[in-house]
């Protein structure tokens with residue numbers, strides 16, 4: 383039987399994109415044999431407003447993704463007015479790709495632990511599989527309602543999830559890179575350089591535009 387190639391999504395603020403996002407997305411693409419779309423969020427409902435506007439964050443993502451085909455940029459959430467709820471994005475994508483093709487929502491462990499606070503969170507499992515990627519640091523506790531979903535839906539990578547469009551929870555073993563956008567912004571604000579934490583082209587553009595700068599400017 384010919385099962386269609388999974389489509390996996392990594393949503394985020396990408397303020398700015400860094401190697402933690404890129405490497406995790408790349409390894410997820412390889413482990414799931416999936417096409418991966420990176421979806422920058424417009425007005426993230428649970429977060430303070432990003433330091434750089436949507437157009438700027440997209441510009442940095444384009445630079446980061448240049449030269450490869452496996453990770454692609456999807457700016458659909460930026461075209462929508464108001465908050466970007468993942469559940470709405472999944473409905474939209476599901477309508478485009480039909481019911482069969484596996485759709486996989488990629489989430490870092492920190493984001494997954496907070497899933498029960500997301501808008502219409504239980505509907506997410508009707509629309510997509512969820513693949514959880516490890517992040518360095520102590521494993522966050524899951525609330526009981528999330529634990530119950532994991533117990534009911536957990537599947538192995540080599541299990542039958544590819545034969546279903548949605549509904550399973552997978553745990554991916556990705557290289558742990560202790561990089562966060564918060565730390566990258568903090569370095570820039572302190573006049574330090576996040577070289578080797580973000581792609582060179584991203585760093586160059588941040589410096590050229592003077593983004594995320596504190597009083598003293600980035601350091602190299």
Ligand code: ATP
Pocket residue numbers: 392393394395396397401402403406488489490491492493515516517518559560561562563564565
């Ligand atoms: P911030 O520090 O501003 O909170 P962030 O670095 O966590 O940002 P986001 O854009 O909020 O980045 O993250 C988007 C998604 O990527 C989330 O699911 C998050 O868990 C995941 N992610 C971010 N950094 C990593 C990393 N180093 N390893 C694995 N997953 C990551």
